[in-house]
Amino acid sequence: MSVVFEKPKALTDAVLHYCPGCTHGIIHRLVAEVIDELGIEGDTIGVAPVGCAVMAYNYFTCDFVQAAHGRAPAVATGVKRSDPSKIVFTYQGDGDLAAIGTAETVHAAARRENITVIFVNNAIYGMTGGQMAPTTLPGQVTQTSPYGRDVETVGYPVKVCELLSNVDGAAYLERVAVNNVKNVKNAKKAIKKAFQNQLEGKGFSLIEVVSTCPTNWGMTPEKALEWVDEKMIPYYPLGVYKDIYAEEEAK
Amino acid sequence: MSEKVLMKGNEAIAEAAIQAGCHHYFGYPITPQTEVAAYMAKRMPKIGGTFLQAESEVSAINMVIGVASTGKRVMTSSSSPGVSLKAEGISYLAGCDLPAVVVNVQRGGPGLGGIQPSQSDYFQSTKGGGHGDYRNIVLAPSSVQEMASLTVKAFDLADKYSMVSMILADGTMGQMMEPVSLDVGEVTKYEKPWALTGTKCEREHNIVNSLYLKPEELEIKNFERYEKYKAIEENEVMYEEYLMDDAEVCVVAFGITSRVAKNAINEARANGVKVGMIRPITVWPFPKKVLEAAADKCKAFICVEMSMGQMIEDVELAIRCKKPVYLCNRVGGMIPTPEEVLAKINEVNENGGAF
Numbered sequence: 001m002s003v004v005f006e007k008p009k010a011l012t013d014a015v016l017h018y019c020p021g022c023t024h025g026i027i028h029r030l031v032a033e034v035i036d037e038l039g040i041e042g043d044t045i046g047v048a049p050v051g052c053a054v055m056a057y058n059y060f061t062c063d064f065v066q067a068a069h070g071r072a073p074a075v076a077t078g079v080k081r082s083d084p085s086k087i088v089f090t091y092q093g094d095g096d097l098a099a100i101g102t103a104e105t106v107h108a109a110a111r112r113e114n115i116t117v118i119f120v121n122n123a124i125y126g127m128t129g130g131q132m133a134p135t136t137l138p139g140q141v142t143q144t145s146p147y148g149r150d151v152e153t154v155g156y157p158v159k160v161c162e163l164l165s166n167v168d169g170a171a172y173l174e175r176v177a178v179n180n181v182k183n184v185k186n187a188k189k190a191i192k193k194a195f196q197n198q199l200e201g202k203g204f205s206l207i208e209v210v211s212t213c214p215t216n217w218g219m220t221p222e223k224a225l226e227w228v229d230e231k232m233i234p235y236y237p238l239g240v241y242k243d244i245y246a247e248e249e250a251k
Numbered sequence: 252m253s254e255k256v257l258m259k260g261n262e263a264i265a266e267a268a269i270q271a272g273c274h275h276y277f278g279y280p281i282t283p284q285t286e287v288a289a290y291m292a293k294r295m296p297k298i299g300g301t302f303l304q305a306e307s308e309v310s311a312i313n314m315v316i317g318v319a320s321t322g323k324r325v326m327t328s329s330s331s332p333g334v335s336l337k338a339e340g341i342s343y344l345a346g347c348d349l350p351a352v353v354v355n356v357q358r359g360g361p362g363l364g365g366i367q368p369s370q371s372d373y374f375q376s377t378k379g380g381g382h383g384d385y386r387n388i389v390l391a392p393s394s395v396q397e398m399a400s401l402t403v404k405a406f407d408l409a410d411k412y413s414m415v416s417m418i419l420a421d422g423t424m425g426q427m428m429e430p431v432s433l434d435v436g437e438v439t440k441y442e443k444p445w446a447l448t449g450t451k452c453e454r455e456h457n458i459v460n461s462l463y464l465k466p467e468e469l470e471i472k473n474f475e476r477y478e479k480y481k482a483i484e485e486n487e488v489m490y491e492e493y494l495m496d497d498a499e500v501c502v503v504a505f506g507i508t509s510r511v512a513k514n515a516i517n518e519a520r521a522n523g524v525k526v527g528m529i530r531p532i533t534v535w536p537f538p539k540k541v542l543e544a545a546a547d548k549c550k551a552f553i554c555v556e557m558s559m560g561q562m563i564e565d566v567e568l569a570i571r572c573k574k575p576v577y578l579c580n581r582v583g584g585m586i587p588t589p590e591e592v593l594a595k596i597n598e599v600n601e602n603g604g605a606f
Contacts, residue, residue: 041450041452042449042452043449043451043454044447044449045321057458061456062450063448064456064458065317065320065449065459065460066461067316067343067398071309071310071313071316074310074314074317076279076291077303077310077318078275078313078314078316078318078321079315079318079321080317081275081301082301082317082321083321086321087279103307106306107310154504154512159551196262
């Protein structure tokens with residue numbers, strides 16, 4: 001009997017703690033598949049965030065360091081500068097990367113730090129039970145925006161790919177989603193490119209993955225996937241926001 | 252004898268760190284320690300090391316965490332307000348049991364304070380600064396030579412115990428120039444099987460982490476860490492005794508104030524006052540035993556500090572309040588003069604104390 005589907009080698013046997021219907025599992029799998037396909041498991045060092053993905057270190061078979069909230073790009077900078085032959089990636093949520101860690105994100109990009117950033121944007125703080133995130137949509141109800149995000153008082157969502165596209169050091173920025181098969185396939189392609197860039201010394205690559213949080217959005221997993229299409233993607237359009245090498249080739 | 256060179260204290264720290272095998276430094280400009288960063292910026296590229304000016308003190312200490320997690324020697328330096336910003340990272344270093352060296356060239360506080368020398372971060376460095384139960388090894392140099400030799404020692408202790416070693420200097424120590432020998436001797440290499448070096452698909456993955464969601468496990472980690480601290484208190488205390496054999500009044504001072512106090516003590520001795528000094532070189536672990544022994548012989552203690560009286564609490568605890576302890580202090584960037592210390596010695600010798 002031939003095996004037609006199996007768990008990537010880069011994932012451990014640990015049972016994921018994520019809520020039913022949460023797309024972190026898909027994103028973990030995509031990262032692991034890419035690590036397998038590139039054959040880099042033994043040389044990869046991951047940096048875990050604070051937030052839902054804090055225990056990513058239990059799920060990947062590579063070496064891992066857990067960073068303070070928002071500091072993953074700075075920790076990854078230290079790891080990479082210590083041994084540039086290692087493949088270093090961070091895996092961060094929206095609160096971690098786009099609120100408390102904004103400075104670390106922008107400056108790692110500005111330095112064209114040769115790391116890969118997997119940025120999971122689900123428009124909410126999941127781990128702490130559903131508070132307003134920097135990426136929470138206008139009008140979106142959360143525990144700390146109970147009447148809906150009022151942009152007049154709390155301001156507008158942060159669009160990370162658009163923001164970083166103005167940073168000269170950023171090499172490759174793409175926003176993807178994982179709410180249907182086509183999007184999952186595109187997401188994997190982008191994640192693979194972000195790791196390949198690092199192998200080729202091309203510098204700071206960030207993939208923003210529009211994700212779901214059925215538990216804190218108060219939706220069924222199915223409805224959450226639809227909400228990505230209806231609400232999230234119109235505000236956070238998918239696509240390549242920067243690819244300095246493609247731009248060079250085109251010239 | 253090795254050759255001596257004339258150097259600023261801040262530069263001596265930087266060169267000694269390199270000699271001790273530290274090839275990664277992350278910093279951020281702040282007076283009065285910026286010479287450390289400037290020196291590293293010049294030297295590191297020449298030895299294939301890393302100098303990186305971070306976007307903040309917060310990022311600098313997290314870059315330190317990154318390098319430390321790979322098992323290599325790494326350092327950051329700052330001055331008081333900047334060390335407050337590093338406190339989060341120092342707590343994580345403690346929680347992850349990572350070795351690193353952090354230098355604090357203190358200035359007056361609180362807040363932005365001033366840029367003149369101070370010792371008012373004693374509590375911050377010896378009692379915590381960041382959150383949680385933890386200790387740092389804290390070394391307090393009193394000469395440019397010690398800025399160098401204690402930096403080398405700090406790296407050794409950090410690796411030996413897998414924790415943060417701090418150099419607690421001050422603006423005077425950082426800025427003044429003295430002859431210094433940079434002969435660091437043999438550098439001990441420590442095995443670091445926990446380091447993130449890539450699994451090569453040949454071993455289980457290493458995880459550097461401070462999160463323990465099960466309270467039973469976190470409690471055990473804390474107990475284990477304090478066993479380590481206990482061993483350090485037993486084995487790593489360093490201090491200097493000055494004219495203590497027949498002393499009736501004992502001055503306690505570290506860093507630059509110990510130099511001032513020494514002048515005052517010499518003057519008092521010339522006038523027949525039996526005064527000596529215990530100078531903590533490690534302010535954590537604190538030299539409790541020697542102080543407690545001194546309490547049996549001396550009638551009074553004088554803490555000379557450039558703070559509102561921080562180390563004095565440790566002295567009182569160490570001697571279990573057996574004898575009165577007086578404070579002789581200047582703050583805000585002011586340095587006590589030998590005359591001020593001498594006046595305090597005379598006053599305490601005549602009126603204070605009890606046998």
